[in-house]
Amino acid sequence: MILFVPIFLFLAELFWQIYVNYPPTSEQLNFGVTNYILLWSLRIISFIFIIGTSFFLSKKLRTRIKSYYFILILICPCISLIWMSYPLDALKLFIISGIFYFLTRKNHNYYFAVIITTIAILSLNLGFFNQNPNILKIVSLKQPQSEVNFRFLIEDNLNPNISVPKTLKRLVYNKIFFALRDSVNESLTFFDFETLFFQEIHPLGQKAFVIFFWPEIVIFCLSLWLVMTKKISSKKEFLSILLISFIYFITTNVSTERRLIFSLFPLSIIMAECINQFLKSRSKKTKYGIIFLILLTSYGWLTNYYDRFVRPNFWLDNRPIAYNFFLSYLKTQTLNYSQIIVSENLSESKKYCLFYLKDCSLLKTDNFDLSKNRPNRGVLYIGFTGNFLGQNSENSFPQDANEEIKKRELEILKKTHILDNIANKYGQELFIVQTKDKQ
């Protein structure tokens, strides 16, 4: 019975993705995706990578624990996001976990496995995937050097100030100490409970997919208690994978939830162990307690699933949505324009165009400003409010922007509101516009 739950979860996520019909991301287009068949093939391959990763990292778990572990992985909405949009992340996870799996399959020297996997992560992130993580700037001492200089400048010019001899200050105001400070600070961001467990109610309004639902933090705390007090079979594996996920975190430079995605696996391992042990417990209180938490987590999944149907644009990156908006429109029209000028804020228009249209020769990206220049006849303009009324440093535009645009001899063919601020200083309304006397 329990084995059907992962299948159900996969089908539910598949249904949501079909319903939302999210356009391809820039990363998917880089893979050469030019139509929906290729797009969905890539998504299914990414899903297989994710399942492969989960399998590689769970080899030591017993069957029942493995079922809980797979359920915990599959209820995570962030996993759905990865296989829907980020094939490179899925591939990276697959390669890293594969290396770890093959190194620990017969040889139980986890130190060696962690070292080799770390080297693999560094080669992948810093070499092959060309990431430029913050830790690199710190270790290269460039950033600490400028921070030290800045501090001396500020403190020397402060009047009045509490005088501290320069030679004494030099003991700690030096690039080595600042590099140490910055590296520890950077490492401590790994313990980001808010992104890991409270994305549904994130205190800083950070927009990211949910990794764990908030009731799972209670299960996680109980799991930590188990790890620290009891002997559990997967302790070594958990600690090794946690260390790998930390290395993965500090050497990547993408959104926080994508940096933290590897942590999903070790945390799910100990949470699955915890659920299993508590469900086996003789104490009724413990058993009912964990069942309550499981039910609360299921409710969290259900609520979030519903939420993703109601507010897909809130959860998803809005850039592909913006491209989809105007390119889908162009696909349905007869394009008898001399040129189609797209705002430079949508700089990847040409790349996206190949997915929607056969001929993209008319398309040109330009930082046009029709508040300063007259629009050309026979040209189709696609841009944000700021492209038509002039940019605003506070990103604030009049409510009647439509009327303002119409006053400038322009006809609005279609418009939409983009929830995210993807074009700062240009507003969040995206317009498709042509001159009134087109000919």
Added chain:
Amino acid sequence: MKRLIFIILIIIWIVGLLLTRLVGLEKSPISVGFDEASLGYNAYSLLLTGKDEYGTSYPLSLRSFNDFKPALYSYLDIPFIHFFGLNQTTVRTPSAIFGTLSLVFLLLIFMKLSKRSTLVCVIILTIISFFPWRLHFSRVAFEANISMAFFTGVIWCLLNFKKNLFYKVSTILFSVLAIYSYHSARLSIPILLLLFFIDPFSFNFKVFLKHPFEIIKKLWPLFVVIILYLPLFLEFHTSLLLTRFSQTNVFSHYYPFTPHELIYTSNVWLNSLGNPLYYLGGILVGHITAYFSPKNLSLLIYPGVIKSAQAISESGMLGFFGGLMFAIGLVSTFREFIQNKEKRIIIYWILSGIIPAAVTWEWFYPLRSLNIYPSVDLIAGFGLLTVANYFSRNRNMVLKNVYFCIFLLIAFGTSFYNIINEFNYGAWNTSGEFQPGGFKEGVPILISLKSGYKTIYLDTNQAQSYEIFWFYMKYPPKNIQKIAYRRNVPGIEGPPSINFDNFVYKKFDWPNDKYKSDFIYWTTSEVKEDEIKSIKGAKLYKILNPEGNWIASIITKK
């Protein structure tokens, strides 16, 4: 003899800690914020007239900005103001003294719980005493800081409660003082006493049902504290005393908890998907766990904290080193906290201190949970011990000593960094946020000019700036008490501005104001030097902040 040397060394240690908290208070933090000004000015008013700024005789709570601040801080401040006058140093001195006192209590607690030699404990406590929050909160006038010191005292007394009567009486005394010094202790002290005497980890419900009075009898200190708590309620109407809670509670701030787009029933509580209870549960659990996050404890993240007096320059409460030691301490000693009956008090300490913060709307707001920070320090202290133990296991003596030296170098280097960060960089970095610029530098000019003009216009974007003016001008409290009837009634937050004597709040409007005469203008708005100079009889005084920036202006016109 040995004992005498030991006592002398401990006294030197305490004096040293106190000095790092007192030195340069006139220069850093640069100037007082409105809450500090209010505490200082009310102490000044009590000293001169026996009444607060509203004319209430010897109150237990100060109405202040209608937030009913506990008055104990101001009373403790009176002797310093009496002997050294009303200034930045005297208003901050009680905080510095009690910040140091809390370290003495913490040393005693750490010695008792860690069972290590005094020397080891003193070294660890010296490192802890320079954690960023330890320095910062002792160099700014916070009522919460003295409440934290009393709260730590309660913990020390509870650890020795069974020893003799002295500790029993001290428990009650410190509990009452903590309650009378800051809002959050009013909730956390009763919870702490309840948890400590009931001890939920070894509580047997069946025994309780058989002999309920045996357990209730154990709770006598709690009942005594509650009785001594009552005068607070008798002084003001209960609802007024709860004003601060009604202004800050989580329930009214986040209602209806569920995102609006997900509400599909007229009664939000009947929403089957996205029920408000689910989100409220998440908010409360999130508030609690936020205080254990090494990230939150080490880094400065939340805008509400960054722009307040709690802001420590480029650092969270513990800083990078403290945060790391906290994480190590939590992992290494977590088990002992539950299994060791004596160490269990740390759990009760954290729980009781966190609850007031959990029910207020801010996700992470150290000031409201300040009572838990000594326990956080304690955990970091255990982290330091764990690292030291790890090094001491090394059989190679040379390597062992090298490791120790490097570790101590980093620990004390960080302490020194924290000191200079707080002294100078902090003064620069947080200036203009909680330390509004211009008042301290400009008020002496204003005082020298004010007698020659009919009206003094005030225009600043700083809320409740009148209190800062009164503070730096040492304005006669009697004049302020006379206008108390004009101020907002309790229950409404304090107004951003109040006119007093010939001081009138008015937005700077030079195109029209230039035609008026016989006035002084104090303004933080943008002033064009040429425009002022072009008007006959007008004179401009530029006020520069310590960074050398033109931050405010005084314009006079006869």
